[in-house]
Amino acid sequence: MSTQDPADPGPSPDPGDPTVQLPTATGLAGPAVQPLLELEGVSRVYGEEVEIYALSDVSLQIMPGEFMSIVGPSGSGKSTMLGLLGVLDLPTSGTVRIAGQDVSALDDPKRSRLRGQSIGFVFQQFHLIPHLSALGNVETALLYRDIRPRERRQRAFEALDQLGLGARADHRPVQMSGGEQQRVALARAIVTEPLMILADEPTGALDSANAAHVLEIFAGLGTPERAVVMVTHDPTVADTALRKVSMRDGRIVADERRVA
Amino acid sequence: MSATRDLVGVAWTGLMARKVRTLLILLGPIIGVASMVGAVGLTESAKGALQVQLATLGTNLIIAQAGGTFGSQNPTLPGDAVRRVDSVSSVTSAAATTNLSGVISVPVQGASTYYEAFPVPVRAADDSLPSVLQVRLIDGRWLDSADRVLHLRSVVLGSGIAKQYGYLPGETRTIRLNNTNFGVVGVLGKVPLDPTLDNAAFVTQWAAQHVFDTNGKPNELYIRTKDGTTAATATVLATAINLGGPDQVSTQVPSNVLAAQAQANKTLQKVALFAGLLVLTVGGLGIANVMSISVIQRSSEIGIRRAVGHSRSKIGAQFLLESLFVGVLGGVLGALIGIAVVYLVSSLEHWVVEIGYGQIPIWMGLALLVSVIAGLYPSIRAARLEPLETLRLG
Numbered sequence: 001m002s003t004q005d006p007a008d009p010g011p012s013p014d015p016g017d018p019t020v021q022l023p024t025a026t027g028l029a030g031p032a033v034q035p036l037l038e039l040e041g042v043s044r045v046y047g048e049e050v051e052i053y054a055l056s057d058v059s060l061q062i063m064p065g066e067f068m069s070i071v072g073p074s075g076s077g078k079s080t081m082l083g084l085l086g087v088l089d090l091p092t093s094g095t096v097r098i099a100g101q102d103v104s105a106l107d108d109p110k111r112s113r114l115r116g117q118s119i120g121f122v123f124q125q126f127h128l129i130p131h132l133s134a135l136g137n138v139e140t141a142l143l144y145r146d147i148r149p150r151e152r153r154q155r156a157f158e159a160l161d162q163l164g165l166g167a168r169a170d171h172r173p174v175q176m177s178g179g180e181q182q183r184v185a186l187a188r189a190i191v192t193e194p195l196m197i198l199a200d201e202p203t204g205a206l207d208s209a210n211a212a213h214v215l216e217i218f219a220g221l222g223t224p225e226r227a228v229v230m231v232t233h234d235p236t237v238a239d240t241a242l243r244k245v246s247m248r249d250g251r252i253v254a255d256e257r258r259v260a
Numbered sequence: 261m262s263a264t265r266d267l268v269g270v271a272w273t274g275l276m277a278r279k280v281r282t283l284l285i286l287l288g289p290i291i292g293v294a295s296m297v298g299a300v301g302l303t304e305s306a307k308g309a310l311q312v313q314l315a316t317l318g319t320n321l322i323i324a325q326a327g328g329t330f331g332s333q334n335p336t337l338p339g340d341a342v343r344r345v346d347s348v349s350s351v352t353s354a355a356a357t358t359n360l361s362g363v364i365s366v367p368v369q370g371a372s373t374y375y376e377a378f379p380v381p382v383r384a385a386d387d388s389l390p391s392v393l394q395v396r397l398i399d400g401r402w403l404d405s406a407d408r409v410l411h412l413r414s415v416v417l418g419s420g421i422a423k424q425y426g427y428l429p430g431e432t433r434t435i436r437l438n439n440t441n442f443g444v445v446g447v448l449g450k451v452p453l454d455p456t457l458d459n460a461a462f463v464t465q466w467a468a469q470h471v472f473d474t475n476g477k478p479n480e481l482y483i484r485t486k487d488g489t490t491a492a493t494a495t496v497l498a499t500a501i502n503l504g505g506p507d508q509v510s511t512q513v514p515s516n517v518l519a520a521q522a523q524a525n526k527t528l529q530k531v532a533l534f535a536g537l538l539v540l541t542v543g544g545l546g547i548a549n550v551m552s553i554s555v556i557q558r559s560s561e562i563g564i565r566r567a568v569g570h571s572r573s574k575i576g577a578q579f580l581l582e583s584l585f586v587g588v589l590g591g592v593l594g595a596l597i598g599i600a601v602v603y604l605v606s607s608l609e610h611w612v613v614e615i616g617y618g619q620i621p622i623w624m625g626l627a628l629l630v631s632v633i634a635g636l637y638p639s640i641r642a643a644r645l646e647p648l649e650t651l652r653l654g
Binding site: 086108112123128130131132141143146147148192 | 262263265266267269270273274277278560561563564565566567568569570571572573574647648651652
């Protein structure tokens with residue numbers, strides 16, 4: 001699956017993300033920029049006898065380079081939104097496209113690969129695997145991708161080092177503070193060089209100092225090709241983003257942009 | 261290939277992260293395989309010494325006995341039976357013995373009452389008997405031509421009788437046979453192929469005829485044959501001995517009985533194997549149980565793995581591989597423990613270790629099969645977990 005020349009397997013300069021099979025964001029450069037992620041008339045219904053619309057007829061486009069937040073009170077449908085944006089769930093009706101690809105048309109292995117390659121998750125509860133070291137947790141995101149263990153470790157270590165955790169690579173989650181754990185989770189999200197970082201209440205379990213630090217990192221994660229999306233109920237967190245999508249009762253009620 | 265390598269790494273790390281839990285579920289296959297290897301090994305080893313002994317004794321000894329006709333009290337073989345047997349080309353050596361019924365052997369004065377009630381069999385024997393039996397003398401010497409020619413009243417004791425009489429090696433001992441004194445000149449070693457000889461006292465053919473007034477006709481012949489001809493020789497011996505005469509002859513190959521004894525107790529083995537199988541099955545239930553709980557405990561891990569792009573089948577394979585490792589590891593450890601137990605017990609009991617190494621892969625394969633089957637359900641559950649539910653978003 002590597003895009004590297006098979007005749008030249010040596011450690012030549014890495015031509016970008018070797019794992020991405022889809023059209024990469026860089027490959028999309030041109031006058032008509034394609035949305036990274038697109039929701040078109042999406043509804044998500046739970047329950048069979050009594051139907052509950054968690055999301056009804058939502059349309060949304062996320063463009064490369066965007067730093068946005070999705071905000072709303074609990075029950076507004078933002079968790080459902082997160083599941084659909086992260087391809088952890090499928091819509092009952094409507095279409096979800098990632099880089100133009102309809103996710104409902106894919107089988108589980110392909111959808112899983114698409115998820116792993118295009119989306120980096122950050123969760124409120126960090127969700128690190130407790131029996132693995134920080135390095136092992138970051139490496140988890142690089143498994144089953146035809147990467148040699150040595151290279152996998154190298155890339156995982158670089159991601160940790162980038163977030164100032166190089167010295168703690170061998171530590172288990174229990175040996176680290178909440179802020180450190182969230183940075184490990186961030187390293188895990190960025191190590192695959194995804195098209196989109198999708199964060200669920202990334203500061204929800206942190207004290208204000210750590211929260212500010214993590215938000216700062218978030219703001220810096222965006223690149224011209226990559227979008228950063230935070231789902232939160234906290235208006236102050238939401239306000240740090242350049243685009244704010246507000247939700248209520250399973251619908252988008254506002255979509256505001258501000259200039260940095 | 262690399263996906264398999266990654267999978268093996270993930271499954272192994274998962275197992276090693278919970279060592280106590282892993283050890284507990286390993287116990288099923290370990291005990292199951294160990295008990296099966298041990299059961300077969302111990303029952304075989306217990307008989308192994310007998311098999312080795314059988315090999316040294318040889319399986320080419322035939323005992324020919326006078327069958328007698330109805331009503332005859334003490335059936336005999338023709339007087340020249342040994343010569344007749346020697347004429348059979350496959351016979352290498354032969355020796356005769358004669359039962360001297362009515363001869364009472366008394367080891368010490370005043371003990372006659374007991375020995376009259378429980379008489380020790382006294383037999384007249386040829387000079388060649390020990391060499392035909394391939395048995396050494398524990399003490400002293402066997403009867404020889406000097407005893408016959410010089411009319412010495414010599415007696416050799418069977419090993420059992422020597423013990424019963426309290427005979428000490430090298431002791432000068434006189435015992436009484438029908439009120440005639442006989443000097444003990446030796447003690448015959450144990451005769452595993454015919455234990456009746458251990459409980460007999462032996463005198464010369466001269467003594468039989470002249471001291472106890474018998475006709476000198478033998479009752480029993482011990483015959484060695486060329487290797488591989490034993491069974492065939494045994495069938496023709498009767499005719500060779502009686503040459504169509506009225507004497508009934510029956511032959512037996514005593515090593516056959518010993519060989520049957522030397523067979524491991526198959527029933528015991530089956531029971532033990534069944535018990536091992538039971539342990540393995542119960543162990544399998546244990547694996548299924550613990551793995552199912554483990555899937556629930558690790559639901560968050562499963563959710564994370566799904567979120568970072570591991571497919572359902574990879575998650576299922578990860579858990580199935582953990583069960584498979586349990587089967588392999590349990591099988592190997594169980595086999596090693598089983599072998600160690602067989603060696604330990606055999607050295608304590610002075611047995612000759614006999615382990616059917618050919619069977620061990622079967623038990624190990626069985627442990628593997630049970631473990632994989634036990635892991636199927638938890639693996640399917642793990643694969644079916646919805647990441648959205650396990651990650652508790654929002």
